[in-house]
Each structure stands twice: as structure tokens, then as C-alpha cells.
Amino acid sequence: MGERILLPLLLFFNCLLCAVAQDITKDLEVLKSLSESWQGQIQNWEGSDPCSWYGINCRNSRVVSISLTDIGLTGQLSGDIGSLSELDNLDLSNNRGLTGPLPREIGNLKKLTKLTLVGCGFTGRIPDEIGSLQQLEVLSLNSNNFAGSIPPSIGNLSNLTWLDLADNQLDGSIPVSSGTTPGLDMLHNALHFHLGKNRLSGQIPPKLFSSKMTLIHVIFHSNLLVGSIPETLGLVTSLTVVRFENNSLNGHVPQSFDNLINVTDLLLSNNKLEGAMPNLTGMNSLRYLDLSNNSFEKSNVPLWLSNLKNLATLQMENLYLVGTIPNFLFSLGNLQNVVLKDNHLGGTLDIGTNYSRQLRVIDLRSNSIQDYKQSNDPPLIRIMLAHNPICTENGAETVQDYCTNLDIFDTKQQNNCEHGSCSPDQTLSPNCKCGYPYTGTLTCRAPSYFDWSNTANLEEILLKEFQSHHLPVDSVSLTLSTKDPFRGFEFIIQIFPLDQNHFSQQEKSSISFLLGNRSAYSAFDFIAGNQDEEPKQSSNSSSTAIIVGVAIGGSSLLLVLLALAGFYAFRQRRRAERAISRSNPFGNWDPSKSNCGTPQLKAPRQFSFKEIQKYTNNFSQANDVGSGGYGKVYRGTLPTGEVVAIKRAQKESKQGAQEFKAEIELLSRVHHINLVSLVGFCFEQEEQMLVYEFIPNGTLKDALTWKRGIALSWSRRLKVALGTARGLAYLHEHADPPIIHRDIKSNNILLDENYNAKVSDFGLSKSILDDDKDHVTTQVKGTMGYLDPDYYTSQRLTEKSDVYSFGVLMLELITAKRPIERGKYIVKVVRNTIDKTKDLYGLHETIDPALCSGSTLEGFEKFVDLAMECLQDSGVDRPTMSEVVKEIEEMLRSLGLNLTSELAASSSSSHRFQVSIVSSQLDHLYSNESIGSSAENLYSTSEHS
Structure with a gap:
């Protein structure tokens, strides 16, 4: 009887063991396939037991977790990943070399609870199959290059708590459910909606929010969203962070915001919100409030601010605030930063004696402040009053500290190490030790989290966090990555190892995990990058050769040494050639061919x-x-x-x-x-x-300010505009690849002997390569006053950025004023002055007086209309430069000018070099200091913000 029972049991366990062996063998094959697709041997991925491999965790002899963060993976994620049927965690973050699409087979991982692919190089659409991962709780695909629309199928992920698709190239509308089609409104358990830094368009659907939701973060900043903010957002009373800045939202701020009593961070800046200034009395948890750069009605500093007892940072730039600043504002006990620049606030600045002892910054630049009543006990506050009457009268701007126009904070921490120096490949830590720091970008989701003027406090918090997890961290260094901390919210972070030169790979992964922790209330996002490579041991081939020579006998030693000497001489010569080639890339340069293989018409x-x-x-x-x-x-x-x-x-x-x-x-x-x-x-x-x-007649700016002694007529200014537009249209549409100038301004438009315009100074220009599609993501550079606001907020450079700068140039042509003069922005002045019911649109006091005497300004209104089209806030609403060219050509035709003959004449003259220019004429052009500075503007790279 016992034998009858024992035999089936043995057979059962034998089958079970066979099944387990087959499963682990299958997992092993999948991991080997993944390793091959990643084009490199991963540390310790050897042998027949994958459960002992680096980054692999198993349960019951099955692979359940792959965590390979920041180890330099390259290649694509193979569809074989879908065969790991027991996988519940996949984290490949901070491997920029991982590219290509996310395979559809990802939808086969039915037990997956965390999918974390932050800071990689994935492209293409997010597959719809991701909506079949019913157990998924964390979906973090931020900081990749995903494109296309957000899959509505994500709405099926009922267990999802964390949705982060930020910093990609996603477009289209935000999906909500309709009939049998799911949408994001179904994610009732979600705590985080992070969709910022994309190209999402259309309105925010009112259906997206409801009282059933448990959201704490709604972060939609830096998109292309339009329409009003839905009243339904006020139903989500669990919210703590609301960020809609850098969109094109309009309408009134919803009254339902008064219900959001838990919100600490509200950022609505750089939109088109209108109506009366919103009353946010009920939002008494606010610590960070930014309403800047909207279109609210003229208003005094709102009295309801006195109810925001927790307020630390207040930003209300460019909101048409008038009157004096009430004393109560500075007495809010937690107040640290007040930024009210570019308004119409006047009278006397008096912070009183009951001011917050945490105050660090009061920025009132470009207002109408006439006096400053200083406290008897001067506070340690950075007061900024540049471009106010108090600073612009009687030369006071050069005397008072508060009249200087410097950065808000010093963005680089001072190193207090005495006589500290390291080798070129090492960095000096805050504790004055040389090492190889682990480096990356730390982005703050909730900017109220800490004191922006004191990064040392956050450094100490992070250091304690690392040490509490027993990580060998010696010190942490944070540097603000932007001169305006209230706009970027980013740090460059350096983490220095303790008593060692480098962190191990496992230690880096642990640090990366802690900094990018997807816990519910995580305030930061971390993207690793620019960390130093560990130095490889140099091989001493000569010593090896000598040892081999000795081993084979003394008779062969001489031959080996001779051969080695020849080989060494050959290698040294090749190294020298390569070094020369690197130091002089023009040594073998064929100027008839560019990197794109396009032959040049005239090689330099x-x-x-x-x-x-x-x-x-x-x-x-x-x-x-x-x-x-x-x-x-x-x-x-x-x-x-x-x-x-x-x-x-x-x-x-x-x-x-x-x-x-x-x-x-x-x-x-x-x-x-x-x-x-x-x-x-x-x-x-x-x-x-x-x-x-050599261009003899200097810059357009010189001509507009009479430095050349010649007044530009209306028709001549139109020709200058046309020539500039033609030059830009050529760069955008006929250069191969297309080129964005990025610094169009009157200093960079030169006038030849016939006053034809020539665009100069390509020091900041950017090419749009094929893989850039329609924009270049790049650090913002340009000249203040001409800078495209769309480019400034999104850091995405397009041809339309040049169109905006050209629009500013058009206003300069009709006003002869600098873009920013005495704190007034020419675009805003013209926009607020235009009255289309009046002659010359009512701009008589703004127009250059030199234009108002003599000829009539035929086509002036059309010229202004075209300029304002170029100055639309959103790039997509602006015309192309070829469209601008056609409009200006039509204006000139209406003046009776023959553009064909004009073009032919200017063409022939432009190819005649100034051989006949005598020395006295040249000396006249550059004879004094003011003319010398114009030569600087002619050919030098100007200062850029």
C-alpha cells in the first residue's frame, strides 16, 4: 500500500522539479538574449544560475526582478522580455544608451507591478499593450524621447498610483473615457499625474478630475494646453501640488480652488489667464505661489495674501499690479522670497519692523518705486530695485546696492578649502577631498520643499538620508543649474564617496534609487549623468614583451627588444598624428564637403x-x-x-x-x-x-540711433526688413540642414553701401539635423528683449524663435527704441497701446519722430499687424519667414517699388568688394569710441543671457 502512494508522489515531485528546471532554463535564455541585444557583457552575468547574477532577484527559482540602473547599457529592449512571466519589477533607469521603441511584448508581463525606465533614450509611441498590465502600480517613463499620444488604455490600470510621463515628446490631447474607451479619469487610486515637459495640446478635459480621485500631484507644466482650467479640479481635495505653468491656458482661475486647502504649491505662471485677480483665501496651506505673466485685470496687491500664514515664496511678476506694497505682506512669519518685478507698484517701499526673519529676497525691479524706507536694524535681505525711479534718477543706480541688477542667488557654492587642488580628472569635495563624484540632475517637483537661498540645508538632509541607508557617502554638493531658481527648479548634484575614489556600481544604483524614489510624497526626480568613468589599468606591453623575451631565452631578447622598439616608435608616430589631427581638425579638411556631404558654393x-x-x-x-x-x-x-x-x-x-x-x-x-x-x-x-x-555702413542699430548721420526713410526701413526676412527664410528653408540663427537683433543686422540688410554673427546658430525633426532641445541662449518666450519656457528651439526675434526687430524699425528701455518692454508697450480705430493705430507717441516728418507711412498698419503676428506667445501661431517675406514684398509693391530691379541692383552691388573705399573713409567709420563700439557690435559675439 505504501509503495502505491510513494510512487505517484515521487513521480509528482519529479515532474515538478522538471517544470521548475524548464522555467529557470527559459528565464536564463531570455536574459542571455537581453544581454546580446544590449551589446555588452553585464557585470557577473555568467554561469547557469541567473539568480546569482548582478541586478537579478528570484523567488522560487524564477526571475521576479531586474534592476540595472545606470550601468551604461546600450542597444534596444528585446521583445523577449515578455517571456519573463513571473517578473514583477523592471528598472532600467539612467541608461541613456537604451534606445528604440518599447516592445509590445511588454504587455505580456501580467505580474508586473513596477515599470521604471527613467532617463533612457527610448523613442516611438508608448504601446497600447501597456494597458493590459493590471497589477501595475508604478509607471515611470519620464525623461525619454517617447512621441505620439498618451495611450487611453493606461486608464485600465486600476492599481496605478504613480504615472510619470514627463519630459518626453508626447502630443495630442489628454485621454478621458468615452463609452468603451478608457481614459486617465478612471485612475481613481492614482496619487501622481506627472505629464509636464511634453507637447500635449487641446483643453484639459473637465471629466479628468472627480471627487473619487486621490491625487496629490497634478503636474502638467510646459505643454501646449489651451482653454480654461476646469472647475472640477477643485473636487480633488487631496491635492498638494498643482502645476500648470508655461502653457497657453486662458479664462478665469476657478473659484473651486478655494476647496484645495491642502495645496502647498500652486504654479500658474506664463499663461493667458484673465479676469479679476483670483481670491485664494481658502488655500491657507500655500507655501509656494506663482501667478506671474498672465493677463489679469489691473489690481492692487491682494489683501487675501494676509491669510496665507504658511507662504514662503510669492511670485507675481508682470501682472499690472498698482499702488503701494502693504506692510502686512512682509510680516508673514514664513515668508522667504517676494518677487513682484515688472509691475506698476509705486510710492515708498517700507518693510516695517515686524518683517519675517526668514526673508531673503525682495525683487521689485522694473516698477515705479520712488523711495525706500530702510529699517534701523538692516535685515539680511537681498532688495532689488533696479529700473525704478529711485534708481534711475540722479545716477543713483551706480551708488546703491539695491540698484544693481545681479542674480537673485549665487548659483555656485563657494569652496572654502585652503590650497585645495586635484588632478584634472578629479573634483574637490566640500570636505576638501579629491574624488570621483557620482553626478546627475536633481529636479524639484514641489519647489516649496526647502529654502532656495540655502542649498546647504538640503545637502545636509540628503547626506543623512544616504548615511541612514549605510551608503559610504562623504559629502553632497548642490549647484543651482539656472540663474533664476524660481523658474528651473533644478540642481546639479555631486555625491562624493567616503574613503575611496569611486562608488561601486551597486552603490550608485542604491543612490539612484533613493534620489528617484517613487514613494508617494517624493519631492524630487533624479537623472544620472556625466559621472566619471573609473580609470582603466594601463597595460604595460613593453614590460610584458621583455618578460616573454626572457622566458624564451637570452638569445631572443635582442630581437624582441628591437621589434618592440620599432613597434613603439610606430605607435608613437600614429599617436602623434592622431593628436595633431585632433588639435588641428583642418589638417585633412576638404572644404568642398561638409559633414552632411553637401558641396559648398564657395569654400572658405x-x-x-x-x-x-x-x-x-x-x-x-x-x-x-x-x-x-x-x-x-x-x-x-x-x-x-x-x-x-x-x-x-x-x-x-x-x-x-x-x-x-x-x-x-x-x-x-x-x-x-x-x-x-x-x-x-x-x-x-x-x-x-x-x-x-567688410560691411561699410555699420549696424541697423547705429542707423536707427543716427550714429551714421543718415535718417532711414519708411521705404528704406521696409527694405531692411525685407532683406533680413529673406536672409532668415534662406537659413530656415534652403540651408542644408536648416539653421536657426538664435540671435536676431539690430546689432546683428549690417547695412552695405546701398543700405541693403545683411544678417551677421552666427556664434549662437544651431542646425536642425534630421533626427531633431522640428526643434532642437538646448540651453536657452539669446539676447534679452528679443528672446522668444516659448523657447525660454520650453527650452525647445525652433525656426519660430527667430520669427519672434524678427517681430521685435520690426517694432524697433518703427520706434527706434531698444527692446527694453527704462524697464519697459517694447512688445508690451505696443500691444497695450494699439487702437485699430485710430490713424496709425494710435501709436503716434511711440513711432520714431524721424518717420513722422516728411513722407506718409503707407502700409504702416499692415506692418504692425505682421509684427504682432510674429510676436504671438506660442510659436505655432506665428508665420514662417517665407510668409513674412511675401507680406513685406506686397507692402513694398504698394509703394510702387519694383522688387525685381531692386533685388538685381542689390545683388550686383553686394558682390563688388569695397576696393575703392579709401583710407580716409574707413577712418571715418571707426574714428572714435562710439564708432569703435559699433565695430564690436558688427563682428563680435555679444553678451547673451
Whole structure:
């Protein structure tokens, strides 16, 4: 009887063991397939037991977790991942080399609870199959390159608590349920909606929010959302962070916001919200409030602010606030930062004696403050009153500290180490130790979390957190990554190891996990990057060869040494050749071919240093025509008699060799009558020089301010606008690849002998490569006053950024005023003054007086209309430069000008070099200090924000 029972049991357990063996074998095959698709051997992924491999966790001999954060994976995620049927956690974060689409087979992982792919390089659409992961609780796909719309199927994930799709290229509308189609409104257990930094468009659906939801974070900033904020948001009383800044939302702020009594962070800045200033009395948990740059009605500083006892940071820039600032504002006990710049506040600034002892910043720049009543006990507060009457009268701006226009905070912490120095590949820590820090970007989701003026406090908090998890961290260094901490909310973080040069891979993964922790109330997001590589041990091949030679006998030693010496000499020669090639990328450069393989119409000439010395009379003082941020500008005369302008870079302005070559290649690709021509360059003896055609009549700015003694007529200004527009249209639509200038302004528009416009200074220009599609994501650069607000807020550069700058230039042409003058922004002034029922749109007091005498301004209204179209807040609403060209051409035709003959005449004249220009004429152009500065503006790279 016992044998009858025992035998089936043995058979059962045998089958069970076979099944387990088959399952683990299958998992092993899948992991090997993944390793092959990732194009590299992962540490410790060897042997037949995957449960002992790095980053792999098993349960009951099945793979249930893969955690491979920040280990340099490259390649794609294979569809074989879908065969790991027991997997409940997949974390491949901070591997930028992981590219390609997310495979549809991801939907086969029915037991998956956490999918974390932060800071990788995934592209394509998020697959609909992701909606079949019914157990999923955390979905973090932020900081990739996903495109397309948000899959409505995500609404099926009823267990989801964390949804983070931020910092991608997602577009389309926010999906909500309809009939049998799911949507995000079904995610009643979700705590986090992080959808910022995308290209989402359309309205925020009112159905998205309901009283059934438990959301604490709604973060939709930096998208293309329009329409009003739905009243239904006020039903979600669990909210703590609400961020809609940097969109195009309009309408009134919902009255239901008064129900959001738990919200600590409310950011609605840079939208088109209108109506009366909202009353937020009920939101008494607010610590961070930003309503800046909206279109609310004119208002005094609202009295309801006195109810916000927890308020730490208040931002109300550019809101048409008037009157005086009430004393109660500064007495709020937790107040740290008050930013009310670019309003119409006047009278006397008096912070009183009962001010908050936590106050650090009061920014009232560009208002109408006439006096400042200082306390007898001067507080340690940064008071900023530049561009107020108190600072602009009687030269006080150069005397008082509060009249200086400096950064709000010092964005770089001072190093207090005495005589501290490290090798070039190491960094000095706050504790004065050299090491290889683990580096990345730390982004704050809830900016009220800490004191922005005191990063040391956060450094201490993070250090204690690492040490409590027994991580060998010596110190933490945080540096604000933007000059305006109230806009970027980003830090560069460096974590230094304790008593060792490097963190191990496992320690890095643990740090990455802690910083990017997806716990419910996590205030930060962490993206690793720029960490130093561990130094590889250098192989001493010569020593190895000698040992081998000794081993095979003394008779062979001489032959081995001779061979080794020859090999060593050969390698040294190759290394020298490579070093020379790297230091001088023009050594084997074929200027007839660019990186894109496009032949050039006219290749730039490579001048030797001796030639440039000769042409400038050894850089004589007589040929020095100006200086700027780039360096000095010299007049030179070639043997042909051609007069050229030579920009000689100073030491701190020099680029790397490859970057300089890239700029030359860019300049050599563009050939157009309305673009300044590059004649050649010099890259020799550590010199970087650019040789341009010489443009005799200076800059448009000089002409508008009468520095040349010639007034520009209305028709001539239209021609200048047309020439500039044609040059930009060529860069955008005919250059290969297309080029965005990024610094269009009157200083960079030059006028030839016939006052034809030529666009100059390509120092900030960017090419749009094929894989960039329609924009370039890049650090914001440009000149204040001309800077595209859409580019500034999204950091996505498009051709429409040049269109905005051109719109500012058009206003400059009709007003002859600087874009920002005495704290007033020309765009805002014109926009608020226009009255289309009046002659010249009622702009008589704004128009340049030189235009009002003499000829009639035919087509003026059309010109203003076109300028305002170019100045639309959203890039998609602006015309293209080719459309601008057609409009201006039509205006000139209405004046009776023959554009064909005009173009032909200017074309022939532009190709005649100024051989006939005599020395006295040149001396007249650059004879005094003011003219010298114009030469600086002609050819130098100007200061950029």
C-alpha cells in the first residue's frame, strides 16, 4: 500500500522539479538574449544560475526582478522580455544608451507591478499593450524621447498610483473615457499625474478630475494646453501640488480652488489667464505661489495674501499690479522670497519692523518705486530695485546696492578649502577631498520643499538620508543649474564617496534609487549623468614583451627588444598624428564637403597666421576697429585689394578645435545676398580668427540711433526688413540642414553701401539635423528683449524663435527704441497701446519722430499687424519667414517699388568688394569710441543671457 502512494508522489515531485528546471532554463535564455541585444557583457552575468547574477532577484527559482540602473547599457529592449512571466519589477533607469521603441511584448508581463525606465533614450509611441498590465502600480517613463499620444488604455490600470510621463515628446490631447474607451479619469487610486515637459495640446478635459480621485500631484507644466482650467479640479481635495505653468491656458482661475486647502504649491505662471485677480483665501496651506505673466485685470496687491500664514515664496511678476506694497505682506512669519518685478507698484517701499526673519529676497525691479524706507536694524535681505525711479534718477543706480541688477542667488557654492587642488580628472569635495563624484540632475517637483537661498540645508538632509541607508557617502554638493531658481527648479548634484575614489556600481544604483524614489510624497526626480568613468589599468606591453623575451631565452631578447622598439616608435608616430589631427581638425579638411556631404558654393580660404599678420600690419593699432566679448576686430586688406574684417578670439572665448571647425562648416554652407559672407579663417599657433567681408555702413542699430548721420526713410526701413526676412527664410528653408540663427537683433543686422540688410554673427546658430525633426532641445541662449518666450519656457528651439526675434526687430524699425528701455518692454508697450480705430493705430507717441516728418507711412498698419503676428506667445501661431517675406514684398509693391530691379541692383552691388573705399573713409567709420563700439557690435559675439 505504501509503495502505491510513494510512487505517484515521487513521480509528482519529479515532474515538478522538471517544470521548475524548464522555467529557470527559459528565464536564463531570455536574459542571455537581453544581454546580446544590449551589446555588452553585464557585470557577473555568467554561469547557469541567473539568480546569482548582478541586478537579478528570484523567488522560487524564477526571475521576479531586474534592476540595472545606470550601468551604461546600450542597444534596444528585446521583445523577449515578455517571456519573463513571473517578473514583477523592471528598472532600467539612467541608461541613456537604451534606445528604440518599447516592445509590445511588454504587455505580456501580467505580474508586473513596477515599470521604471527613467532617463533612457527610448523613442516611438508608448504601446497600447501597456494597458493590459493590471497589477501595475508604478509607471515611470519620464525623461525619454517617447512621441505620439498618451495611450487611453493606461486608464485600465486600476492599481496605478504613480504615472510619470514627463519630459518626453508626447502630443495630442489628454485621454478621458468615452463609452468603451478608457481614459486617465478612471485612475481613481492614482496619487501622481506627472505629464509636464511634453507637447500635449487641446483643453484639459473637465471629466479628468472627480471627487473619487486621490491625487496629490497634478503636474502638467510646459505643454501646449489651451482653454480654461476646469472647475472640477477643485473636487480633488487631496491635492498638494498643482502645476500648470508655461502653457497657453486662458479664462478665469476657478473659484473651486478655494476647496484645495491642502495645496502647498500652486504654479500658474506664463499663461493667458484673465479676469479679476483670483481670491485664494481658502488655500491657507500655500507655501509656494506663482501667478506671474498672465493677463489679469489691473489690481492692487491682494489683501487675501494676509491669510496665507504658511507662504514662503510669492511670485507675481508682470501682472499690472498698482499702488503701494502693504506692510502686512512682509510680516508673514514664513515668508522667504517676494518677487513682484515688472509691475506698476509705486510710492515708498517700507518693510516695517515686524518683517519675517526668514526673508531673503525682495525683487521689485522694473516698477515705479520712488523711495525706500530702510529699517534701523538692516535685515539680511537681498532688495532689488533696479529700473525704478529711485534708481534711475540722479545716477543713483551706480551708488546703491539695491540698484544693481545681479542674480537673485549665487548659483555656485563657494569652496572654502585652503590650497585645495586635484588632478584634472578629479573634483574637490566640500570636505576638501579629491574624488570621483557620482553626478546627475536633481529636479524639484514641489519647489516649496526647502529654502532656495540655502542649498546647504538640503545637502545636509540628503547626506543623512544616504548615511541612514549605510551608503559610504562623504559629502553632497548642490549647484543651482539656472540663474533664476524660481523658474528651473533644478540642481546639479555631486555625491562624493567616503574613503575611496569611486562608488561601486551597486552603490550608485542604491543612490539612484533613493534620489528617484517613487514613494508617494517624493519631492524630487533624479537623472544620472556625466559621472566619471573609473580609470582603466594601463597595460604595460613593453614590460610584458621583455618578460616573454626572457622566458624564451637570452638569445631572443635582442630581437624582441628591437621589434618592440620599432613597434613603439610606430605607435608613437600614429599617436602623434592622431593628436595633431585632433588639435588641428583642418589638417585633412576638404572644404568642398561638409559633414552632411553637401558641396559648398564657395569654400572658405584657410589663411596662415603670417598672412593675417601681414594683412593687418601686424595687428596694428591703426587697424584695430573695435573689441567685444569674442575678442578684437581688425581691418585687413588682402593682396587683391579686398577689405575684410578679422575677428580674433581672445583666450577665454576660444572654442574647442572641433567646435571651431563646426562653426566654419556652418558658415561655409550659407551663401545668400542677405547674409554676411565668410571669406576665410585662421587656425594656427593657438589662434582662432574669422575673416568676413567688410560691411561699410555699420549696424541697423547705429542707423536707427543716427550714429551714421543718415535718417532711414519708411521705404528704406521696409527694405531692411525685407532683406533680413529673406536672409532668415534662406537659413530656415534652403540651408542644408536648416539653421536657426538664435540671435536676431539690430546689432546683428549690417547695412552695405546701398543700405541693403545683411544678417551677421552666427556664434549662437544651431542646425536642425534630421533626427531633431522640428526643434532642437538646448540651453536657452539669446539676447534679452528679443528672446522668444516659448523657447525660454520650453527650452525647445525652433525656426519660430527667430520669427519672434524678427517681430521685435520690426517694432524697433518703427520706434527706434531698444527692446527694453527704462524697464519697459517694447512688445508690451505696443500691444497695450494699439487702437485699430485710430490713424496709425494710435501709436503716434511711440513711432520714431524721424518717420513722422516728411513722407506718409503707407502700409504702416499692415506692418504692425505682421509684427504682432510674429510676436504671438506660442510659436505655432506665428508665420514662417517665407510668409513674412511675401507680406513685406506686397507692402513694398504698394509703394510702387519694383522688387525685381531692386533685388538685381542689390545683388550686383553686394558682390563688388569695397576696393575703392579709401583710407580716409574707413577712418571715418571707426574714428572714435562710439564708432569703435559699433565695430564690436558688427563682428563680435555679444553678451547673451
